[in-house]
Amino acid sequence: MDLPKSFDIQEIQSFDPPKRRLMGPGPSDIHPRISSALSRHCIGHLDPEFVKIMDEIKTMTQYVFQTTNRLTMVLSAPGSAGMEACFANLVEPGDKVIVCINGVFGGRMKENVERCGGTAILVEDEWGKPVDPNKVEEQLKANPDAKILAFVHAETSTGVRSDAEQLCQLAKQHGCLSIVDTVTSLAGIPVLVDAWGMDAVYSGSQKCLSCTPGLSPVTFSDKAVKKIKNRASKVQSWFLDMNLVMNYWGNGQAKRAYHHTAPINALYAMHEALLMVREEGLDNRWERHQKYHLKLKKGLENLGFRYLVEEEYRLPQLNAVFLPEGYEEAAIRKRLLEDHMLEVGGGLGAFAGKIWRIGLMGHSAREESVDYCLEALRKVMG
Amino acid sequence: MDLPKSFDIQEIQSFDPPKRRLMGPGPSDIHPRISSALSRHCIGHLDPEFVKIMDEIKTMTQYVFQTTNRLTMVLSAPGSAGMEACFANLVEPGDKVIVCINGVFGGRMKENVERCGGTAILVEDEWGKPVDPNKVEEQLKANPDAKILAFVHAETSTGVRSDAEQLCQLAKQHGCLSIVDTVTSLAGIPVLVDAWGMDAVYSGSQKCLSCTPGLSPVTFSDKAVKKIKNRASKVQSWFLDMNLVMNYWGNGQAKRAYHHTAPINALYAMHEALLMVREEGLDNRWERHQKYHLKLKKGLENLGFRYLVEEEYRLPQLNAVFLPEGYEEAAIRKRLLEDHMLEVGGGLGAFAGKIWRIGLMGHSAREESVDYCLEALRKVMG
Numbered sequence: 001m002d003l004p005k006s007f008d009i010q011e012i013q014s015f016d017p018p019k020r021r022l023m024g025p026g027p028s029d030i031h032p033r034i035s036s037a038l039s040r041h042c043i044g045h046l047d048p049e050f051v052k053i054m055d056e057i058k059t060m061t062q063y064v065f066q067t068t069n070r071l072t073m074v075l076s077a078p079g080s081a082g083m084e085a086c087f088a089n090l091v092e093p094g095d096k097v098i099v100c101i102n103g104v105f106g107g108r109m110k111e112n113v114e115r116c117g118g119t120a121i122l123v124e125d126e127w128g129k130p131v132d133p134n135k136v137e138e139q140l141k142a143n144p145d146a147k148i149l150a151f152v153h154a155e156t157s158t159g160v161r162s163d164a165e166q167l168c169q170l171a172k173q174h175g176c177l178s179i180v181d182t183v184t185s186l187a188g189i190p191v192l193v194d195a196w197g198m199d200a201v202y203s204g205s206q207k208c209l210s211c212t213p214g215l216s217p218v219t220f221s222d223k224a225v226k227k228i229k230n231r232a233s234k235v236q237s238w239f240l241d242m243n244l245v246m247n248y249w250g251n252g253q254a255k256r257a258y259h260h261t262a263p264i265n266a267l268y269a270m271h272e273a274l275l276m277v278r279e280e281g282l283d284n285r286w287e288r289h290q291k292y293h294l295k296l297k298k299g300l301e302n303l304g305f306r307y308l309v310e311e312e313y314r315l316p317q318l319n320a321v322f323l324p325e326g327y328e329e330a331a332i333r334k335r336l337l338e339d340h341m342l343e344v345g346g347g348l349g350a351f352a353g354k355i356w357r358i359g360l361m362g363h364s365a366r367e368e369s370v371d372y373c374l375e376a377l378r379k380v381m382g
Numbered sequence: 383m384d385l386p387k388s389f390d391i392q393e394i395q396s397f398d399p400p401k402r403r404l405m406g407p408g409p410s411d412i413h414p415r416i417s418s419a420l421s422r423h424c425i426g427h428l429d430p431e432f433v434k435i436m437d438e439i440k441t442m443t444q445y446v447f448q449t450t451n452r453l454t455m456v457l458s459a460p461g462s463a464g465m466e467a468c469f470a471n472l473v474e475p476g477d478k479v480i481v482c483i484n485g486v487f488g489g490r491m492k493e494n495v496e497r498c499g500g501t502a503i504l505v506e507d508e509w510g511k512p513v514d515p516n517k518v519e520e521q522l523k524a525n526p527d528a529k530i531l532a533f534v535h536a537e538t539s540t541g542v543r544s545d546a547e548q549l550c551q552l553a554k555q556h557g558c559l560s561i562v563d564t565v566t567s568l569a570g571i572p573v574l575v576d577a578w579g580m581d582a583v584y585s586g587s588q589k590c591l592s593c594t595p596g597l598s599p600v601t602f603s604d605k606a607v608k609k610i611k612n613r614a615s616k617v618q619s620w621f622l623d624m625n626l627v628m629n630y631w632g633n634g635q636a637k638r639a640y641h642h643t644a645p646i647n648a649l650y651a652m653h654e655a656l657l658m659v660r661e662e663g664l665d666n667r668w669e670r671h672q673k674y675h676l677k678l679k680k681g682l683e684n685l686g687f688r689y690l691v692e693e694e695y696r697l698p699q700l701n702a703v704f705l706p707e708g709y710e711e712a713a714i715r716k717r718l719l720e721d722h723m724l725e726v727g728g729g730l731g732a733f734a735g736k737i738w739r740i741g742l743m744g745h746s747a748r749e750e751s752v753d754y755c756l757e758a759l760r761k762v763m764g
Contacts, residue, residue, distance in 0.1 A: 039421035080642035214645025263596025
C-alpha cells in the first residue's frame with residue numbers, strides 16, 4: 001500500500017468558536033432550537049422519513065414566501081447559488097434582461113446575466129437609494145424585446161428597500177418575468193410572492209430566517225416554470241437545473257428522482273427555523289423586526305450615528321449608519337469584536353470604511369441584543 | 383401592514399429522526415464528535431477566528447488529497463457541485479473532452495461537458511467493470527486535439543475502482559489535463575493527487591470522510607490553475623468560478639475577498655472530520671476500510687450473496703452484491719430499514735432492482751456495524 005506523506009498539521013485541534021453576538025449583515029444569531037436540530041441523527045436522503053420533512057419544508061417555505069407556487073424548495077447551496085439558479089434557468093442566450101443596480105448585489109446580477117449569455121440593460125441608482133420605478137419603466141418602454149426584469153428587494157450592501165410590488169407589476173405590464181433577490185428581506189419584512197406577482201424569487205437561510213448559512217429557499221411562478229420547461233437550450237448548470245431539481249423535490253409525481261445528496265442536517269435546521277416562523281406568525285415577526293429597529297435607531301441617534309437611507313426606504317433588519325465624526329471605524333469595530341464579542345458589519349464596495357451595517361435579523365432582533373449593542377457602543381466610543 | 387395568508391402547516395412538529403444505521407452508498411454514519419462540532423456557536427464568515435480554521439481546513443484537505451496544490455479547498459455545496467466546478471472551470475466552449483463512462487457518474491460528466499459547450503468523446507465500459515486504459519489510449523491517439531480526460535475513480539453506482547494513476551499518466555502523455563471524481567474513494571482507499579499527477583479532483587464530505595452531507599473538497603494542480611486563469615471566456619458559473627473562490631479561500635494574498643457566505647457550521651463539522659482523519663492517519667484509515675470489507679464479504683458470501691465486481695477492482699467501502707436467488711430485494715430492504723433501522727442501498731440505473739450497495743464508509747466501517755448488518759440479514763432472510 002502506498003504510504004501517505006505527512007503535512008504540517010500535527011498542532012491542529014478541535015475548534016471552539018468564540019461566543020460572538022452576530023449583529024452584522026449576516027449570519028445572524030442562531031436560536032438554540034435550530035442548533036439542536038442541526039446535530040440530530042443523520043439519515044439517508046431517500047429515507048421515507050426524510051422525504052416527509054422535505055414536503056413539510058416545501059409547504060412552510062410556501063408560507064414564508066406567501067405563495068402557492070408548486071416549484072418552491074430549498075436549494076442545497078447558499079443564496080449566491082439561489083441567485084444563479086434563477087438566472088441560469090430563466091435567461092437563455094441572447095435574452096435581454098433589465099438589471100437594476102443600486103448596490104453590490106445588483107452588480108452581481110449583471111454578472112450572472114452575462115455569464116448566461118444574456119444582455120444586461122442597466123438601470124442604475126445611487127447606492128443607498130431605492131430602485132427608481134420611473135427609470136425602470138423608461139427602460140421597459142425603450143426595450144420592448146426585454147424578457148426579464150431583475151432587482152434586489154433589500155440591498156444588503158446599503159440597507160435600502162425597493163418597492164418590489166410596483167417593480168413586479170411594471171414587469172408584468174411590459175410582458176417581462178421578474179427575478180427578485182429577497183436574501184435580506186424574507187421573514188424580516190413582507191415578501192408577498194403571489195400578491196405582488198413575483199416570478200422567480202430566491203433568498204438565503206441565514207439572515208431573517210436565522211438558520212445556519214448554506215441554503216437557499218427559492219420559488220418559481222407557473223409562468224417562470226413554463227419558460228424553464230420550454231427552453232430551446234439546456235440550462236447551463238446541471239446542479240441547478242430546475243428541470244432536474246424539481247423531480248427530486250417532488251413535483252406532483254409519486255416517486256422522487258435522485259439528483260444529488262441533500263445536506264440532510266442543514267435541512268433539519270431549516271425545518272426547525274421555518275417551524276419557528278410559523279409558530280411566531282409572519283406578521284408578528286415583521287412587527288418584531290420593526291419594533292427593535294426603532295429602539296436601536298433611537299439609541300444610535302443618541303450616540304451621534306446618522307442613517308444612510310431615507311426613513312421611507314430603510315430596512316428595519318439592516319441598519320446602515322455613518323459613525324459620528326472623529327471615530328476610526330475599523331478600530332472600533334475590532335474593539336467591539338475582541339472586547340465585547342459583538343460583530344457588526346463594515347461597509348461594502350463604495351461604502352467600505354464609511355458606514356457600518358448593524359443587523360437585527362431573526363433571532364438577533366430581540367431586546368437583549370439591542371441593549372447589549374448600545375451599551376457596548378457607549379463603552380467603546382465613550 | 384399586509385396580512386399573511388395562512389397555509390396548512392399547523393400540524394407540523396419538530397423532527398425527531400429515526401436512529402438509522404447508514405450502510406448504503408452515502409451518507410454514512412456520523413461520529414458524535416462531528417455532530418457535536420456541527421452545532422457549535424455560529425460566528426461570522428469573515429471573523430478572524432473563522433478565517434483561521436479555513437486555513438486549517440485547507441491544509442488538512444491537502445493532506446487527505448496528498449497534494450501540495452495551493453488551490454485546494456472545500457466548496458460550499460455537495461459533490462455534484464464539485465463535479466460542476468471542475469468542468470465549468472476547465473472546459474471552454476469547443477473543447478474536446480474524453481469522458482469514460484462505466485456507471486451513473488460518468489454519464490453525469492458527459493452532461494457537464496456538453497452544458498459547458500464542450501464535445502464529449504465517450505469511452506464506454508460495461509457497468510461493474512473498470513475503465514479500460516487501452517480504450518482510453520486509443521481515443522487519446524485518435525483525438526490529438528482533446529484537452530481533458532475525465533473519469534470516475536470509484537463508481538458509486540457499481541462499487542468498481544478504476545486505475546486512477548494509470549489513467550492520469552496516459553492523460554499527461556497525451557497532453558491532456560485530468561478531471562477525476564473521488565467522491566466515494568477519498569479517505570477510504572489511496573487517492574494520491576501529486577504522486578499520480580491528477581489535475582482537477584473533487585470529492586464529497588459525506589462518504590469516507592463521514593462528515594455531514596453538503597460540501598465538496600476540491601483540488602487543482604498548477605497546470606489546471608494556469609488553464610483557468612488563461613481562459614478566453616469567463617467561467618459560466620459565478621458561484622463556482624475558481625478565479626473568485628480562490629480569492630475567498632486565500633491564495634497567498636493577505637486579505638480575503640468576500641465571495642459568498644460560507645456554510646459556517648458545516649465547515650466546523652468538516653474541520654472535525656478532517657481532524658479525525660489526521661488523528662487516525664490515512665494509511666490506518668485505508669487499512670480499516672479493507673479489514674471490515676473482508677469481514678463483511680465473508681459473511682455476505684456465507685449468506686449466498688455474490689459480488690458484482692471482480693476482486694481486483696472491488697471497492698472495500700462499497701460492496702455491490704447480487705442477492706441470493708429467490709429474494710425480493712425491495713421488500714427485504716424495506717424490512718431492514720423498518721424493523722432493523724438499517725439502511726443499505728438499492729441499485730442505480732441498469733442495476734436498479736438487481737443489486738444492493740452496502741457501504742462501509744468512514745465511521746460506518748467498524749466491527750459493530752458489520753456484525754449488526756450480518757445479524758440483521760440473517761434474521762430477515764432466514
